[in-house]
Amino acid sequence: MQAALPLVRSARNATVKASPSRIPHLEYHILRKFSRHRRSGSNHGARQQLRHRNTIAHASPSLPSWPTADFESPFLEHATDALQDDASCETTRGKRVSARSATVDFTANQITQPSSFESAGYVSLGSAPDEISASKLLEEANPERLLTWLTAHASGKAFIKVAENTEFERAFCAIDPEVLVEPFKQAQKHMRESKKINDHELSFERSLVRRLRRFANSIDFILVNRQEAGVPLTLRTCQHALRCAASVGDLRMANHIWDTVMPNNDVEPDLKCYNAYAHARLWNLAHSEIASVSHRNTKRNLELRSKIWRPKNLLGWMVSPEDREPEPNWALRAQVLAMFQDITNKGFVTDEETFTNLMIGLARGGDIAGVDSVLKSVWNIDVNALSNFDEEELESPTYYAESHPLKPSAKLLSAIVHCYTINNSAEKAWTILDYTSRNYALDIPESIWTELFEWTFVLSIHRSSARKKQGQSAGKIPRKEVENLYNTMTDAPHNVKPNAIVLSMRAKNYRQRRVLDKTLDTLRHLEKDMMQHLEQIQLMVDTIKAVARNPRGITDNGIISQKFLDFRRDFQMAYLTAIQQYDVLILESKRIIKENDWAGSGKQQTWQRERLPQVIEELQAYLPSYIEYNTRTGRVALHLSEHRGQALQEGPVRNLLFEATQIWHALESQDLFRLAENLRQLPEELGALQYQRTTRHRPFSKDGT
Numbered sequence: 070m071q072a073a074l075p076l077v078r079s080a081r082n083a084t085v086k087a088s089p090s091r092i093p094h095l096e097y098h099i100l101r102k103f104s105r106h107r108r109s110g111s112n113h114g115a116r117q118q119l120r121h122r123n124t125i126a127h128a129s130p131s132l133p134s135w136p137t138a139d140f141e142s143p144f145l146e147h148a149t150d151a152l153q154d155d156a157s158c159e160t161t162r163g164k165r166v167s168a169r170s171a172t173v174d175f176t177a178n179q180i181t182q183p184s185s186f187e188s189a190g191y192v193s194l195g196s197a198p199d200e201i202s203a204s205k206l207l208e209e210a211n212p213e214r215l216l217t218w219l220t221a222h223a224s225g226k227a228f229i230k231v232a233e234n235t236e237f238e239r240a241f242c243a244i245d246p247e248v249l250v251e252p253f254k255q256a257q258k259h260m261r262e263s264k265k266i267n268d269h270e271l272s273f274e275r276s277l278v279r280r281l282r283r284f285a286n287s288i289d290f291i292l293v294n295r296q297e298a299g300v301p302l303t304l305r306t307c308q309h310a311l312r313c314a315a316s317v318g319d320l321r322m323a324n325h326i327w328d329t330v331m332p333n334n335d336v337e338p339d340l341k342c343y344n345a346y347a348h349a350r351l352w353n354l355a356h357s358e359i360a361s362v363s364h365r366n367t368k369r370n371l372e373l374r375s376k377i378w379r380p381k382n383l384l385g386w387m388v389s390p391e392d393r394e395p396e397p398n399w400a401l402r403a404q405v406l407a408m409f410q411d412i413t414n415k416g417f418v419t420d421e422e423t424f425t426n427l428m429i430g431l432a433r434g435g436d437i438a439g440v441d442s443v444l445k446s447v448w449n450i451d452v453n454a455l456s457n458f459d460e461e462e463l464e465s466p467t468y469y470a471e472s473h474p475l476k477p478s479a480k481l482l483s484a485i486v487h488c489y490t491i492n493n494s495a496e497k498a499w500t501i502l503d504y505t506s507r508n509y510a511l512d513i514p515e516s517i518w519t520e521l522f523e524w525t526f527v528l529s530i531h532r533s534s535a536r537k538k539q540g541q542s543a544g545k546i547p548r549k550e551v552e553n554l555y556n557t558m559t560d561a562p563h564n565v566k567p568n569a570i571v572l573s574m575r576a577k578n579y580r581q582r583r584v585l586d587k588t589l590d591t592l593r594h595l596e597k598d599m600m601q602h603l604e605q606i607q608l609m610v611d612t613i614k615a616v617a618r619n620p621r622g623i624t625d626n627g628i629i630s631q632k633f634l635d636f637r638r639d640f641q642m643a644y645l646t647a648i649q650q651y652d653v654l655i656l657e658s659k660r661i662i663k664e665n666d667w668a669g670s671g672k673q674q675t676w677q678r679e680r681l682p683q684v685i686e687e688l689q690a691y692l693p694s695y696i697e698y699n700t701r702t703g704r705v706a707l708h709l710s711e712h713r714g715q716a717l718q719e720g721p722v723r724n725l726l727f728e729a730t731q732i733w734h735a736l737e738s739q740d741l742f743r744l745a746e747n748l749r750q751l752p753e754e755l756g757a758l759q760y761q762r763t764t765r766h767r768p769f770s771k772d773g774t
Contacts, residue, residue, distance in 0.1 A: 493544025
């Protein structure tokens, strides 16, 4: 095999000419204990509804510099915002469109509207109801506008039933989970659940469950209505439906599409279907309210995963018992290998996603040797040699052209980190990640750095004797490695800006090492980032309040405009980031106060008599109103003069977050027709809630009552 030419960062844009190397066959041992997985494909004849009504359901956004409140609405399109005449707003009742071709332009005037369309919530702000043009919506392909039109408007529902396959595929596949789901998965991954928040003024739906369930139900609604109209589903439609099920981690939905919907519609799966279905299996219940999935492979976890009855947090997948031969087909590793064997037998040209799914499936079953074999066979990355020899002595990784399906991307980097860290090999994960990213000139995304940092912190935690018996001390690394990784990712050439999760774990690491000054410095860094972030949120809040007072221009084609939806997305991401930073400051401030053995707290009582009062004064905006702590001579109870409850009146951060929370509630509506009415009522609601805050929360009197 011809050696591949190495790629370096300095030559990222250089043109390298080399014949691509052939891919060696996967080593046989990764298919050991292989048993063909039989699909339970039951054909009931009649079409059924998608049965996926189960309990399931950070990257920093680019924040534009929005104008202040004194401005003309940035969403006003003068060419399209002219008021309509009363005569032009009269709807023609009783007529239904005859959709004999895919070019029919469905409009609100051609479809008989339900009574809800006549309500105030379905009226455009500042103008009479606009007509909704299907051709314009399909041309712009905005996921949010299309999803609202298909699920909440009569013309969209009619389009589902009568549109030709080409036009329906165009609309359905534009509902992209990468836009509607993935950004919120990253932003809300580490956010505390609503039931754990005792702060009612900043309460909102913090978990992903409701959002993911709502998205899955919308996809279900569209497919069911399409089938009820007697129109068969196509391959492209099933591909996208499986992709949506994989994005929300809903295996029951994916199983129904794979075993029932596709056979009933005579759809043969292709490589994209296999990849999406495998992804749904791998990430089943990953965002569920009943299964906070523990991915780590320890002796105890593997033992529990091999049982039919197992804890809720381990319901995502099963593994084979060590003494079971051959491997049962209900084990995740066997299922992934069976799907890979089907792909090979059907002659599909495999791509990067196929092999990354295979790597994750093998790693979930504890087969780390199989992961090493995939890297060696497909990309010529010799993990064992990399650990024992210098890079100069190794053969370069296989070169693939940009258009080649096996050209590595962030998917491979993410799979490398996940596979090795869940098997307690954080150092190996960093070594392979660094080697792969340098040789293929790949930038490491922030989400991958966060996952690697999180697992490094988890593997550095000291375990008790009982937990050591469960195997939780496997892969134990020194605590100083957390700080080493932090310095590596924040220094050149990576220059990663640490997010709230990274800073939170860094503060925890210093707190466990009893280093007070470094812990406080980390919280100060986080607070500084939050303040800079809140400056952008303040501009956004002012913009939304001004738009609510003068809402002309935020509607287009009868639905909230794409420009305003982009602004809403920026605001939602910014708000989630700020709330996450605020929560981390509150939690870590409490934990600092609870510690009793900081360095310097010996006979001189430096911590209790000097440092603790200073820390309370510095962090009082994030501490509760009542604090108790032990000293050498007794127990101290403090009623803080300024605390979170009192800051409701006079704290600028608190006031801004309160207003942003109310705006979040107003903008969260998925029905873009109702969103306009929510904005109309926003100023009045903000005034009423502000009045309730000032009357409910009052400062302490001198006696502390």
